[in-house]
Amino acid sequence: MERKYVLVINPGSTSTKVAVYEGYERKAQENITHETSDLEKYEKVTDQYEYRKEMIVKWLIDKNFNPSKLVAVVGRGGLLRPMPSGTYKVSKQMIDDLVVGIQGEHASNLGGMIAGAIAESENIEAYIVDPVAVDEFEDVARVSGTPQIIRKSLVHALNIKAIAHRVANDKNVKVEDLNLVIAHLGGGISVVPLLKGRMIDANNANEMGPFSPERTGSLPVGDVAKICFSGDYTFAEIKKKLRGKGGMTAYLGTNDAREVLKRIEDGDENAKLIFEAMGYQISKEIGAMATVLQGQIDAIVLTGGVAYSKYLTDYIKERVAFIAPVILKPGEDEMEALNEGVQRVLSGEETAKIYEEEVVFND
Numbered sequence: 001m002e003r004k005y006v007l008v009i010n011p012g013s014t015s016t017k018v019a020v021y022e023g024y025e026r027k028a029q030e031n032i033t034h035e036t037s038d039l040e041k042y043e044k045v046t047d048q049y050e051y052r053k054e055m056i057v058k059w060l061i062d063k064n065f066n067p068s069k070l071v072a073v074v075g076r077g078g079l080l081r082p083m084p085s086g087t088y089k090v091s092k093q094m095i096d097d098l099v100v101g102i103q104g105e106h107a108s109n110l111g112g113m114i115a116g117a118i119a120e121s122e123n124i125e126a127y128i129v130d131p132v133a134v135d136e137f138e139d140v141a142r143v144s145g146t147p148q149i150i151r152k153s154l155v156h157a158l159n160i161k162a163i164a165h166r167v168a169n170d171k172n173v174k175v176e177d178l179n180l181v182i183a184h185l186g187g188g189i190s191v192v193p194l195l196k197g198r199m200i201d202a203n204n205a206n207e208m209g210p211f212s213p214e215r216t217g218s219l220p221v222g223d224v225a226k227i228c229f230s231g232d233y234t235f236a237e238i239k240k241k242l243r244g245k246g247g248m249t250a251y252l253g254t255n256d257a258r259e260v261l262k263r264i265e266d267g268d269e270n271a272k273l274i275f276e277a278m279g280y281q282i283s284k285e286i287g288a289m290a291t292v293l294q295g296q297i298d299a300i301v302l303t304g305g306v307a308y309s310k311y312l313t314d315y316i317k318e319r320v321a322f323i324a325p326v327i328l329k330p331g332e333d334e335m336e337a338l339n340e341g342v343q344r345v346l347s348g349e350e351t352a353k354i355y356e357e358e359v360v361f362n363d
């Protein structure tokens with residue numbers, strides 16, 4: 001039987017996106033949503049491994065894709081050790097690091113784990129592409145302000161790199177010919193200066209930068225310390241306040257920007273204030289990242305689900321258009337980007353990287 005399909009797996013905090021590609025053509029895609037009550041049963045994100053894997057295999061069979069026709073499986077890679085960009089073979093060491101969450105817990109850690117398991121049962125290769133842990137920081141960006149804390153490159157690398165390539169293609173140049181500031185505006189927000197294609201800084205969507213639909217971003221540190229020591233919250237509760245229940249969700253009770261836009265249309269002044277405050281903070285972060293590129297910027301690019309909102313993109317444009325032209329690339333191209341990374345390897349255009357050869361082990 002001819003092996004021709006690539007299975008693409010992208011686990012998010014509330015859903016798992018799956019797709020099957022034949023070459024560059026998408027044959028099927030689904031966003032399998034998970035009930036909060038189902039996910040809450042698991043203490044750690046990686047404990048959801050069997051549950052999500054079974055749903056993916058069932059989806060594949062329901063869609064009449066025989067797993068024996070798969071040529072490769074690719075998953076969104078997670079918080080691995082700091083690593084160069086590229087397509088990587090899933091390896092034992094990589095899986096060990098994903099299971100322990102070497103740089104933290106995140107749904108994308110499940111991507112490599114599940115891809116590895118499905119590929120192993122079919123005796124084919126599994127890959128990850130441009131994981132969250134891609135690190136192209138310049139050293140100056142790592143300094144936080146206290147020696148105990150190092151600023152980390154944890155970023156929406158997959159979509160940001162893919163969007164940079166799309167912008168370069170549109171302009172008929174290579175990414176290496178461009179300096180861009182790209183803002184990924186999703187459930188979490190990454191604002192990234194790309195110097196000739198390299199992501200030399202980033203806010204870390206889980207901990208710093210603008211608040212987002214469900215995360216607080218940067219907060220006044222003194223007040224955070226007081227809340228932490230108030231005795232009112234456990235560590236787990238504080239983490240939830242910062243990520244998941246923070247940002248727009250904390251103020252308005254929803255992480256759905258469309259719902260907030262509807263409320264604004266209906267005259268809700270508080271919804272307007274909070275949504276505009278998010279735009280205000282995004283604009284400020286873009287301004288900060290513009291200084292990283294010393295003002296030499298070909299374009300500012302707004303991408304991610306919230307970039308569908310003209311209300312928000314107009315608000316941001318008014319504040320940052322003096323820096324460089326603003327390009328809109330709403331939505332995200334992660335499934336496409338994962339498949340493209342694997343196709344480049346399958347066609348021999350690129351060689352898959354080996355995790356153990358690219359990362360530093362100091363433990």
Ligand SMILES: Nc1ncnc2c1ncn2[C@@H]1O[C@H](COP(=O)(O)OP(=O)(O)O)[C@@H](O)[C@H]1O
Pocket residue numbers: 012185186187188213255256257258259304305306307308309331332
């Ligand atoms: N057409 C739209 N207009 C405004 N906001 C949108 C639109 N479509 C999606 N969104 C918002 O985008 C956010 C999710 O972005 P997305 O990039 O899909 O998220 P994630 O980073 O979690 O994958 C949600 O707040 C959602 O309400």
Ligand SMILES: CCCC(=O)OP(=O)(O)O
Pocket residue numbers: 012013132154155156186187188189190204205206
């Ligand atoms: C830290 C960047 C990666 C990230 O936050 O991804 P999601 O928004 O998909 O959770």
